[in-house]
Amino acid sequence: MKTLADLKKIREKxxxxxxLRDGKVRIKIVVGMGTSxxxxxxxxxxxxxxxxxxxxxLTDVLVTQTGExxxxxxxxxxxxxxxxxxxxxxxxxxxEKARRVVVEHIVNGRVVSDxxxxxxx
Amino acid sequence: xxxxxxxxxICCGSGCISAGSLKVKERFLELLTEKGITSEVNIIETGCMxxxxxxxxxxxxxxxxxxxxxxxxxxxxIVTEHFLxxxxxxxxxxxxxxxxxxxxxxxxxxxxxxxVALANCGFINPESMEEYIATGGYEALGTVLTTMNPQQxxxxxxxxxxxxxxxxGFPTHIKWQLVHDLESEEKYIICNGDEGDPGAFMDRxxxxxxxxxxxxxMMIGAYAIGATKGFFYIRAEYPLAIKxxxxxxxxxxxxxxxxxNIFGSNFSFDAEVxxxxxxxxxxxxxxxxxxxxGERGNPTPKPPYPAVKGLWDKPTVVNNVxxxxxxxxxxxxxxxxxxxxxxxTSKGTKVFALTGDVNNTGLVEVPMGITLRELIFDVGGGMAxxxxxxAVQLGGPSGGCLTREHLDVPVDYETLKERGAMMGSGxxxxxxxxxxxxNVAKFFIGFCMDESxxxxxxxxxxxxxMYNILDRITKGEGKEGDLxxxxxxxxxxxxxxxxxxxxxxxxxxxxxxxYFREEYESHIRDHSxxxxxxxxxxHFMIDKDRCIGCSLxxxxxxxxxxxxxxxxxxxxxxxxxxxxxxCQDVCPVKAIDRIPGMHPDVQKQLLEKxxxxxxxx
Amino acid sequence: MYKExxxxxxxxxxxxxxxxxxxxxxxxxxxxxxxxxxVVSEYLNIPTNHIYGVLTFYTMYSTKPRGKxxxxxxxxxxxxxxxxxxxxxxLKTILGINTGETTKDGMFTLELCSCxxxxxxxxxxxxxxxxxxxxxxxxxEEIIDKVRRGNQ
Numbered sequence: 001m002k003t004l005a006d007l008k009k010i011r012e013k014x015x016x017x018x019x020l021r022d023g024k025v026r027i028k029i030v031v032g033m034g035t036s037x038x039x040x041x042x043x044x045x046x047x048x049x050x051x052x053x054x055x056x057x058l059t060d061v062l063v064t065q066t067g068e069x070x071x072x073x074x075x076x077x078x079x080x081x082x083x084x085x086x087x088x089x090x091x092x093x094x095x096e097k098a099r100r101v102v103v104e105h106i107v108n109g110r111v112v113s114d115x116x117x118x119x120x121x
Numbered sequence: 122x123x124x125x126x127x128x129x130x131i132c133c134g135s136g137c138i139s140a141g142s143l144k145v146k147e148r149f150l151e152l153l154t155e156k157g158i159t160s161e162v163n164i165i166e167t168g169c170m171x172x173x174x175x176x177x178x179x180x181x182x183x184x185x186x187x188x189x190x191x192x193x194x195x196x197x198x199i200v201t202e203h204f205l206x207x208x209x210x211x212x213x214x215x216x217x218x219x220x221x222x223x224x225x226x227x228x229x230x231x232x233x234x235x236x237v238a239l240a241n242c243g244f245i246n247p248e249s250m251e252e253y254i255a256t257g258g259y260e261a262l263g264t265v266l267t268t269m270n271p272q273q274x275x276x277x278x279x280x281x282x283x284x285x286x287x288x289x290g291f292p293t294h295i296k297w298q299l300v301h302d303l304e305s306e307e308k309y310i311i312c313n314g315d316e317g318d319p320g321a322f323m324d325r326x327x328x329x330x331x332x333x334x335x336x337x338x339m340m341i342g343a344y345a346i347g348a349t350k351g352f353f354y355i356r357a358e359y360p361l362a363i364k365x366x367x368x369x370x371x372x373x374x375x376x377x378x379x380x381x382n383i384f385g386s387n388f389s390f391d392a393e394v395x396x397x398x399x400x401x402x403x404x405x406x407x408x409x410x411x412x413x414x415g416e417r418g419n420p421t422p423k424p425p426y427p428a429v430k431g432l433w434d435k436p437t438v439v440n441n442v443x444x445x446x447x448x449x450x451x452x453x454x455x456x457x458x459x460x461x462x463x464x465x466t467s468k469g470t471k472v473f474a475l476t477g478d479v480n481n482t483g484l485v486e487v488p489m490g491i492t493l494r495e496l497i498f499d500v501g502g503g504m505a506x507x508x509x510x511x512a513v514q515l516g517g518p519s520g521g522c523l524t525r526e527h528l529d530v531p532v533d534y535e536t537l538k539e540r541g542a543m544m545g546s547g548x549x550x551x552x553x554x555x556x557x558x559x560n561v562a563k564f565f566i567g568f569c570m571d572e573s574x575x576x577x578x579x580x581x582x583x584x585x586x587m588y589n590i591l592d593r594i595t596k597g598e599g600k601e602g603d604l605x606x607x608x609x610x611x612x613x614x615x616x617x618x619x620x621x622x623x624x625x626x627x628x629x630x631x632x633x634x635x636y637f638r639e640e641y642e643s644h645i646r647d648h649s650x651x652x653x654x655x656x657x658x659x660h661f662m663i664d665k666d667r668c669i670g671c672s673l674x675x676x677x678x679x680x681x682x683x684x685x686x687x688x689x690x691x692x693x694x695x696x697x698x699x700x701x702x703x704c705q706d707v708c709p710v711k712a713i714d715r716i717p718g719m720h721p722d723v724q725k726q727l728l729e730k731x732x733x734x735x736x737x738x
Numbered sequence: 739m740y741k742e743x744x745x746x747x748x749x750x751x752x753x754x755x756x757x758x759x760x761x762x763x764x765x766x767x768x769x770x771x772x773x774x775x776x777v778v779s780e781y782l783n784i785p786t787n788h789i790y791g792v793l794t795f796y797t798m799y800s801t802k803p804r805g806k807x808x809x810x811x812x813x814x815x816x817x818x819x820x821x822x823x824x825x826x827x828x829l830k831t832i833l834g835i836n837t838g839e840t841t842k843d844g845m846f847t848l849e850l851c852s853c854x855x856x857x858x859x860x861x862x863x864x865x866x867x868x869x870x871x872x873x874x875x876x877x878x879e880e881i882i883d884k885v886r887r888g889n890q
Contacts, residue, residue, distance in 0.1 A: 001377045002385050004263040007254065014255035032243060034329050035361050036322075036483075039856050039871030056184045067330020069243025070484030071230075072476075072858020075871075077243070103185035108214055118231065319814035319853035357759065357798055358854050360867045398755055398796030401852055415754035415784075417795040474857060476816045482858040514815070548857075550816050564815045572852060574795075 019083070026060040027106055029053075032077040034068030041094065042076035048095040049078075052102040061106060074117050080105060091117035125163045127204060128182040133166040141192070142177035148193040152200045162204065181209075188213040229499040230481050235462065237470045238286075238323075238446035239486045242330035247365050250372040253333040259378055261449035262337050265344060266386040271301055274345040278448070280456035282468030287313055287404075287441030288519060288545045288621075290467075290534040299428040300346040300436045308348040309437040312339050312445055314355035314362065315409060317401035318517030319568060320548030323472040323484050324442035328355065328362035331446070332369035336392070338445030340379070341452060344388050346438055351392035354409050357399060367394050401572035405620050406431075406439040408574065419576045420620035441546075443472055463489035467533035471544070477513075477551040480505045494528040497551055508553035512636070516545025518565045519625035521632030522558065541632045543625070557654035558637040559644050562630045563591040569626035580623030583614040587630060595655040597719055597727065599645030604634055649718035656700040660720040663704075665690045667712035674704035674713065695720035739764075740777040749782055754792060757782075758799055767803035768847070797851065805840040805847040807885055811863040814853035820860040821874075826850070828875040832882055845886060 001007060031037070031046045049063045071077055074091030080101070081087050088111055090101060097115055104110045131137075131146050146164065153159045175189035181199075186209050188199065195213060202208045236242075245252035253259070265274055279294035300308055312335060316324040328335060339351050353370075355363050370392060373379040381389045400418045402408045408418040410432050431437025447469060451459045460468045467489040473496060476482050480502030487500065493513060497503070504510050512522045515532075520543035523530070530536055534544050552561065570584040587610050590603050611627030618624045634641060643649050650658035663674070663683075670687035682698050685691030693704070705713040719727070743760045747753040761774050770793060779786045793799045811817075811826055830836060833846055840847040856862045859871030863878075870881055 004260070004267060004384065007259055007263055010251060011254045011257070011260075014251040018252060018255050030246075034242075034326055035359070035856055035869050036326075036859055036871070038361070039859050039862060039869040058184075064246050065248070066244060067242045067247045068326045068484065070239060070326070070486075071243075071481070072483035072856075073481055074483075075859065103187075107185050108187050316855055317853060320816045320857050321853075322855040322857055325855045356855075358851075358864070395752075396755060396759065398759065399798035399851070400796050412755065413752060415751035415792070417791050476857040476860060477819055482860075484858070518815075548816075550819070550857075552819060556819060561815065561819070564818055568814055568852060 024060070025062045026082065027062070028079075028081040029061065029063045029106070030066050030079040030081065031063065032068055032075060032079075033065040036068050036072050037075045037077060040075040044095050045076045045078065045093045045098050048098040049102065052099055053106075056102070056107065058106065071117065077117070086120045088116055089118045090115045125161055126183075127162045128165060129162055130165045130167050130180040130182070132176065132178045132180075134176075137176035137178055140176040140190075142179075144193050145177050145179070145191050145196060148196040149200070152196055156200060156205065158200075158204065184209065186214060230485070230502060233491065233495060233500050234486055235470050235488055236486050237450050237459075238327060238334075238443050238472055239484065240331075240450070241334065242326055242484075245331065247330050247332055248368060250333055250369065250376065253331070257453065258333055258449070259337055261452040262340055262378070263384045265341050265452055266384045266388055271345045271347065274341060274452070275301060277452060277456045278345070281451045281459040282456075282463070283444065283447055283451060283459065284467065284534065285441055286443035286447070286471065286546070288318070288516065288543070290544060293440065293444055296428055296438050296440070297342060297345050299426075300348075300438050303429070303436045305347075305436050307350070307433075307435045308346055309432045309435055310339055310343045310346060310348040310351045311406075311409065311413070311432065311437060311439045312351070312353045313404060313406065313409060313439050313441050314353055314359070314366075315397050315401075315404040316359075316442070316546065317356065317404045317572070318519070318546045318548050319565075320476050320514070320517050320550045321474050321546040323474055323547060325359050325362050326484055327442055327446050327472075328359065329365050332362075332365045333373065334449060335366070335442055335445045336369055336373055336379070338448035339392065339440075340383075340390055341448050342438060342440060342445065343390050346436075348438070349390055351390065352413060352432075353392065353394045354397065354403075354413060355394060356397040356403075358397075363394060363396060370394070400574075401568075402574045402620070402622050405622060407620070409439065410437065417574070419574045420622075422619060443547075464531060464533045464536075466535050467544075471532075471547055473547045473549050475501045475549050475551065477549075478505050478508060478553040478556075479503070479551040489533045490531045492529050492531055493523065496532065496549065497528070501549075501551065504551070504553055506553075508555060510551070511554045511556060512552045512558060512561075512633075514550040514552065514561070514565075514629065515548070516543035516628075517548040517550075518568050519543055519621065519628055520545045520548075521628045522561075522636060523632075524636045541628070541635055543628065555652055555654075557595075557650055557652040558633045558640050559591065559650075560595055560654050562633040563588065563595055565629035566591060566626065569622060573622065573626075577617075577619040577623065579614045580618045580620075580626065583610055583618075584623070584626055586610060587614075587627065591630070594641065594644050595650075596657045597644075597648040597655075599641075599648075601645070603645060604638070604641055607631075608634060647718065648724065651717045653715040653717055657723075658719060659700075659715050659717050660695055660723065661693055661698060661700065661702070661705060662714050662716050662720075663691050663693060664712045664714060667710055669710055669712070671709065673707050673709065677703045677707045679703065695722045696726050740774045741781070744778060744781040751782055751784055754778070754782060754784070754789065755796075758789075758793065762799060766806065767844075768805070768808055769800040769803050772801075803840075805844050806889060807846050807865050808849060809846055809863060809865050810849050810851040810854070812852070812854045812861065813850045816853070816857040817861040822861040824875055825861050825863070825873045825878055828878050829882075832879055845889065846882070 033042050053061050076093040078090045078093050104112050177191050179188050179191050275294050275297050283293045284290045353366050395413050397403050403412045403418040405420050406427050407421040412418040427437045463469050470486050470488050472486045485500050512524050514522050521541045523542050566588050570588050573580045575581045611631045614627050615624050653659040668690040670690050675683040682694040762770050775789050837848050837850050854862050861873045862871050
């Protein structure tokens with residue numbers, strides 16, 4: 001990368017991918033994997049999401065990670081992002097709750113309101 | 122061999138049966154036979170699955186799809202489209218309820234926050250440089266290197282009012298200007314990631330969650346001062362932060378964002394990671410420099426300041442993680458934008474770490490000038506478990522305690538100092554009315570005493586002496602004159618210690634004496650801990666009226682100091698009791714209370730012991 | 739073995755901290771033996787007493803053999819006010835050791851440490867590089883069990 005123009009190209013491409021506009025990914029599940037989240041069990045939550053997505057062969061769902069949002073008392077925290085819908089943030093997640101989120105929200109489109117701590121950006 | 126690839130769960134709870142689920146099951150059996158796929162589908166009748174208003178309900182696995190209000194006429198579509206063609210039938214799927222879930226904009230935890238340093242934390246993948254770039258990353262660096270000279274960069278930081286976020290609150294532009302103005306063949310820039318303050322974890326969060334931001338901030342600083350080499354000094358207790366920064370450095374180098382002639386300019390830069398090994402004092406800049414050089418982390422006298430003679434005796438700027446995190450955004454959005462937030466002397470935002478007895482523990486970034494009341498009760502969600510607010514320790518072991526009367530103090534560097542507290546790194550430890558302030562002060566001094574590097578006597582010996590006095594007080598051995606001695610010692614140690622650790626260590630003790638004097642006096646004069654925390658200054662009592670003589674407490678007592686009978690009820694032998702609290706935990710009728718103060722038997726024993734010692738002397 | 743570790747780094751004094759970490763992390767008993775200090779001294783050309791000065795200053799290094807799993811429980815104020823004392827008592831009971839000691843089977847060493855920087859989820863402990871938060875006496879028992887089984 002040698003110029004600001006090069007940087008701009010990378011930025012635009014990355015923005016497209018993050019907005020799920022290219023149609024390859026329908027839903028993004030973002031698991032908070034900062035030390036706070038990990039100390040509260042985020043690794044097992046991440047593992048469960050990956051397993052459930054794989055078992056159901058959901059090829060249009062992406063599971064990825066992020067740092068801490070600052071909600072220590074609600075860790076592990078998971079965001080579910082879908083194009084055209086407000087982002088849903090789930091808190092105090094466990095592997096069991098993750099399974100329910102996959103079945104109800106990811107597959108059937110029903111937000112599990114009991115686990116939600118916030119919506120939107 | 123079983124070829125079952127689909128599990129079909131049909132709800133046969135009474136609600137669904139009355140809605141016709143058994144007829145649905147019959148229809149499934151017919152169609153599966155017709156299509157020749159009975160061996161592939163496992164039909165399971167279940168009890169009630171929940172959404173009874175939508176019965177009959179069926180669930181198809183492995184996907185876990187819920188179909189609602191299924192009628193026998195729908196079964197053919199489900200079998201042909203879903204089972205045979207793999208296309209779930211959308212019109213029958215159970216959809217999202219119309220329940221309102223609060224938007225972030227309406228929740229107090231979020232409402233008052235303005236994220237600058239934390240802008241990307243929790244949103245981007247910290248292992249993806251592309252995601253950092255997508256949010257505008259490295260645009261500031263590119264603009265700086267192609268359109269500004271170093272002095273212009275320093276001028277922007279000066280106009281923004283940015284002050285060091287690590288605790289000192291020293292104006293960032295002054296350090297940068299000093300080093301910029303010095304002629305030297307080599308200059309260094311260091312990121313201080315040795316966050317050791319109890320109660321502070323914002324640096325860890327940013328290092329883990331947005332590593333490229335710190336790198337970009339450091340590089341802008343390096344350009345401003347004329348440094349070509351940088352170091353990230355990260356404590357070894359943060360393995361994930363170390364990993365993420367190392368990874369980000371590698372990515373930046375591979376992309377040409379670090380190395381020679383960055384963005385086609387004359388600026389070349391390289392950085393690496395150095396780690397600590399468990400020493401709080403290495404957060405002090407001169408001790409940190411010693412550590413990087415492979416020495417014990419003993420601070421060195423200032424002057425000379427690191428800006429003049431730092432790492433390997435070269436001009437060095439040491440900045441905190443959060444300070445660097447603000448830099449790219451200041452350069453992109455402008456000094457005026459940053460300075461429009463905060464107070465007259467403390468511009469911009471600050472990340473606070475809320476911990477302790479508050480509902481919403483975690484990291485919050487708010488404009489300076491927010492009041493403690495807003496921070497604790499709005500953003501923090503108020504006191505946890507229904508307890509009352511008692512005190513808040515600000516700035517970790519260097520800071521002081523503030524009380525109820527200070528809740529409406531706007532938080533900024535100067536207002537806190539005036540009241541005997543300190544912004545420090547932004548740690549906010551909230552304490553409820555169950556906490557003993559004498560005990561808390563003892564813990565803070567104990568921490569500093571353990572972490573003292575040992576080089577200078579006031580800190581090495583003085584803190585130990587303060588600790589010993591506090592220890593005596595919490596054990597009921599306090600004397601008249603102890604408070605005055607603590608104050609004298611504290612003031613002396615603050616004045617003559619070599620470095621910031623010793624200079625600020627007495628603060629928690631001095632501020633708790635200032636605001637909670639009666640609590641200290643109750644410990645010393647009455648041998649009583651009103652909050653029933655100091656084990657020697659409260660005792661357990663069995664209320665004979667409530668006691669039912671079940672003997673459970675006696676059986677659970679680890680030192681067998683409870684005796685009695687069903688008729689006479691039970692009594693604790695106070696001089697043997699170790700205050701473990703087991704008896705209170707197991708009593709089925711809650712007949713055991715904690716009573717402030719020493720039991721007369723224990724007082725008598727203590728007096729006898731003291732008299733014996735006096736006689737021997 | 740120690741020589742190989744040293745040679746991963748340039749023979750400069752400022753690499754001392756890295757080299758000591760590497761030696762300790764690769765030793766099954768998580769410590770830095772005397773013979774390792776000799777090797778490092780020769781490699782970096784600095785006196786052994788300087789190395790001991792550094793070793794004894796920084797709390798994460800040990801000059802004595804320790805167990806396979808180093809438990810570090812935070813005793814700093816934010817963890818203390820959230821009940822780290824109860825957790826410590828439980829650990830001492832289930833492991834049957836005091837702080838600074840190692841279990842007879844060499845599986846666990848129990849240490850107290852200063853703030854680990856995860857205060858929002860206090861009380862906190864680390865076992866080697868893994869962090870565990872929001873500890874209670876029950877949780878701690880489960881965690882020790884899990885680590886024990888994981889090691890078998």
